[in-house]
Amino acid sequence: MTKFSVEAKVGFFVVIGMIVLAYMSMKVGKFEYAGEKGYELYAYFDSAEGLVKGVPVQIAGVEVGRVKEISLEAGKAKVAFQLDPEVQVGEDAEAAIRTKGVLGDKYVEVIPGSPQAQPIKPGGRIVRTQSPANIDTLLKQLSSIGTDIKEITQSLSGVLGGREGETSLKTIMDNIRSIAETLNETIQKNNENINRTLDNLAIFSKDLKEISGTNKEAVHEIVANFRQVSDQFRDALIAFSEITGKINRGEGTIGKLIHDEETIRSMNETLVALKGITEKINRGEGTIGKLVQDDETADNINAALSSINEYLQKEERFRTYVDYRGEYLFDSDDVKSYLSLRIQPKEDKYYLLQIIDDPSGKKTVTETTTTVGGTSTTEYKEEIDKDEIKFSAQIAKRYYDLGLRAGLFESTGGIAADYYLFDDRLILSLETFDFDPDENPHLKFKADFTPFQYIYLTVGFDDFISTEGTESFFIGGGLRFSDEDLKTLLSGAPIPKN
Amino acid sequence: MIKIIETIGRGLIRFIEEFGQVMFLLMSAATWMVRPPARLRAIFKQMEFVGVNSLAVVILTGAFTGAVLALQAYHGFRLFGAESLVGSTVALAMTRELGPVLTSLMVTGRAGSAMAAELGTMRVTEQIDALYTMATNPIKYLVVPRIVAGVLMLPVLTIIADFVGILGGYIVGVGLLEINSGIYVAKMIEIVELEDIFNGLVKSACFGLILSLVGCYKGFYTTGGAQGVGQATTRAVVIASVSILISDYFLTAAMF
Numbered sequence A: 001m002t003k004f005s006v007e008a009k010v011g012f013f014v015v016i017g018m019i020v021l022a023y024m025s026m027k028v029g030k031f032e033y034a035g036e037k038g039y040e041l042y043a044y045f046d047s048a049e050g051l052v053k054g055v056p057v058q059i060a061g062v063e064v065g066r067v068k069e070i071s072l073e074a075g076k077a078k079v080a081f082q083l084d085p086e087v088q089v090g091e092d093a094e095a096a097i098r099t100k101g102v103l104g105d106k107y108v109e110v111i112p113g114s115p116q117a118q119p120i121k122p123g124g125r126i127v128r129t130q131s132p133a134n135i136d137t138l139l140k141q142l143s144s145i146g147t148d149i150k151e152i153t154q155s156l157s158g159v160l161g162g163r164e165g166e167t168s169l170k171t172i173m174d175n176i177r178s179i180a181e182t183l184n185e186t187i188q189k190n191n192e193n194i195n196r197t198l199d200n201l202a203i204f205s206k207d208l209k210e211i212s213g214t215n216k217e218a219v220h221e222i223v224a225n226f227r228q229v230s231d232q233f234r235d236a237l238i239a240f241s242e243i244t245g246k247i248n249r250g251e252g253t254i255g256k257l258i259h260d261e262e263t264i265r266s267m268n269e270t271l272v273a274l275k276g277i278t279e280k281i282n283r284g285e286g287t288i289g290k291l292v293q294d295d296e297t298a299d300n301i302n303a304a305l306s307s308i309n310e311y312l313q314k315e316e317r318f319r320t321y322v323d324y325r326g327e328y329l330f331d332s333d334d335v336k337s338y339l340s341l342r343i344q345p346k347e348d349k350y351y352l353l354q355i356i357d358d359p360s361g362k363k364t365v366t367e368t369t370t371t372v373g374g375t376s377t378t379e380y381k382e383e384i385d386k387d388e389i390k391f392s393a394q395i396a397k398r399y400y401d402l403g404l405r406a407g408l409f410e411s412t413g414g415i416a417a418d419y420y421l422f423d424d425r426l427i428l429s430l431e432t433f434d435f436d437p438d439e440n441p442h443l444k445f446k447a448d449f450t451p452f453q454y455i456y457l458t459v460g461f462d463d464f465i466s467t468e469g470t471e472s473f474f475i476g477g478g479l480r481f482s483d484e485d486l487k488t489l490l491s492g493a494p495i496p497k498n
Numbered sequence B: 001m002i003k004i005i006e007t008i009g010r011g012l013i014r015f016i017e018e019f020g021q022v023m024f025l026l027m028s029a030a031t032w033m034v035r036p037p038a039r040l041r042a043i044f045k046q047m048e049f050v051g052v053n054s055l056a057v058v059i060l061t062g063a064f065t066g067a068v069l070a071l072q073a074y075h076g077f078r079l080f081g082a083e084s085l086v087g088s089t090v091a092l093a094m095t096r097e098l099g100p101v102l103t104s105l106m107v108t109g110r111a112g113s114a115m116a117a118e119l120g121t122m123r124v125t126e127q128i129d130a131l132y133t134m135a136t137n138p139i140k141y142l143v144v145p146r147i148v149a150g151v152l153m154l155p156v157l158t159i160i161a162d163f164v165g166i167l168g169g170y171i172v173g174v175g176l177l178e179i180n181s182g183i184y185v186a187k188m189i190e191i192v193e194l195e196d197i198f199n200g201l202v203k204s205a206c207f208g209l210i211l212s213l214v215g216c217y218k219g220f221y222t223t224g225g226a227q228g229v230g231q232a233t234t235r236a237v238v239i240a241s242v243s244i245l246i247s248d249y250f251l252t253a254a255m256f
Helices: A008-029 A134-161 A162-189 A191-214 A216-248 A250-258 A261-283 A288-292 A293-318 A484-492 B002-034 B042-048 B052-078 B084-124 B128-134 B139-176 B183-191 B194-220 B224-256
Strands: A037-046 A056-059 A063-075 A076-083 A092-102 A105-111 A128-130 A319-329 A334-346 A349-355 A362-372 A375-385 A390-398 A401-411 A410-422 A428-434 A442-449 A454-462 A471-480
Touching: A008 B042, A008 B139, A008 B194, A037 A128, A056 A076, A134 A162, A162 A191, A162 A484, A162 B194, A191 B183, A319 A454, A319 A484, A334 A471, A390 A410, A471 A484, B002 B139, B002 B194, B042 B052, B042 B084, B042 B139, B052 B084, B052 B139, B052 B194, B084 B139, B084 B183, B084 B194, B084 B224, B128 B139, B139 B183, B139 B194, B194 B224
Parallel strands: A056 A105, A092 A128
Antiparallel strands: A037 A076, A056 A063, A063 A076, A092 A105, A319 A334, A319 A471, A334 A349, A349 A390, A362 A375, A390 A401, A401 A410, A410 A428, A428 A442, A442 A454, A454 A471
């Protein structure tokens, strides 16, 4: 191995470096489209957003030039680009700014137009342009489409979803099922009948065959009779034709009537009068005319209809509640039960009817005064009927969160106030009744809490200013159903699946 | 307190003094460079030392840098499905930044330190003074060939490092990570510009000047015997490396 001189080593090294540089430059270097090579065209765009100098110009995806200059001219973007000299662009060509790839690089696409068109001369303008799609506008359109779709699905879910939709669907399915069942049953039941009918038919046809076979002569006779009848009928027709002919000719009474000029005239007159009447009606003259033509009539009818509608809507608000509540009284270790019916014609007004089974019973005080020799003795006799049932009948009115009640409370007169909290989930009530001059009135405080739809809990203090020691703390609960709930409960019985 | 401020002031003055001396050395080297006779033999010797002998270390550095760059870029680009851009990333990074900088740093470590040690030893053994007595200008004889070699050889080393780095990236990207080779090369060619390569080479020439100048300066003005030579060598490497990295930023900002 010969030893290289220093100069050879360095020279060799530099040559390698030069070769590498040349190779990389050739690979990487792009032939510039600047200057003398090619020719220039320009186009106006509404927006040259994202376009930069030097980006490629393509025809059918093939790079044919570069964007040379972007400038603003009269509010529009003027884009000048250099094209290869061998590329011809027709006058009906179109220039568009397009986006390349995910990273959104912009380039100019030229759609060259028809081959017959005159080519644009160097320095000319491409008239037709397409600006890049604005993302904001697109998004706006998309969002409005989305809103529409949402509305559609919402109304669909309104129709199909919800308890009402479910119930009606269920009803429809039930009906279909019962129809099918009935049909099936009918067919099964009448299978025998049909068979029997077919049998009868067979017997009948057999009989018929026998009859026609044995009584051929009788049949012939019948046919002959029939022919005779038809002959007579034909004669009758001829006579009728003669009569009509006479009428037509104006002979006889009817003929005269029809052919008389006077008859026709009077008929005409009648028709004219009739026409006059209808015209009057049309013009709004006379009672009927006024009725028909007057706007007020229509208004009245409309008003009547709307008031009927309103009435019907009110009817819809009409609610009925059935309510059972039990209160466990701590002091007497007993349960007091209430069964009530609440009729609510309006949101803010209701009537309450109650049957109460009070363990303390109904107290009856009998006053007996006996006079013996000037001295009168008065005896009080208290009777307690444990089985006696008490009644309440109240009228209630609500003002926002405050409700007032008045009427019969446990078979005595009284008033009460209710305070509604947390969307009516918690109701605080104070009832005052049984006003007796000798005793303190019966006062009852209670709080009803409704955690679920049908069930509520209650806690309170009954008769808390009693002088007779009947005051008691109580706790209890109850069930409450509206008419709607009852309907659902009754109709919502499970459907057997088979 | 005043001592701290004094320290800062002294540091600044020393920096300016030293910078001035470096500039003087550069000036005299420039003047001596154009004065005949040209010491071609010395220049070639230095070129061999700086360029040819650094080839192995530069190739190794470049190849593995490109390879690891491809590996790292692949992980990043895979997150948004742009694996095809790995090639362009490697090529751009190598030509614009890593090729020039890493080559210069390697050469600084190899040749810059050697320059400082050589000239330092000559200084402390009074060989430089002997040169004066022989009517040979030591700057012309010792400094100019080294600076010329640095400025000329660094771009050559850099272009080789660029190429080898791109090759290393290609081997990893296409061979190991199975990126389509056609797309890899096409994207690379599409994105990398000739300008990127040339600017990288200009940068590397500047770095070559910096590393040889600092090495010569530290060696030429060495004082304090063998210990001083050692110190000069270390300082030459540190100052040259830091200067390369700092000037890299400003050169990049100015050129790209």
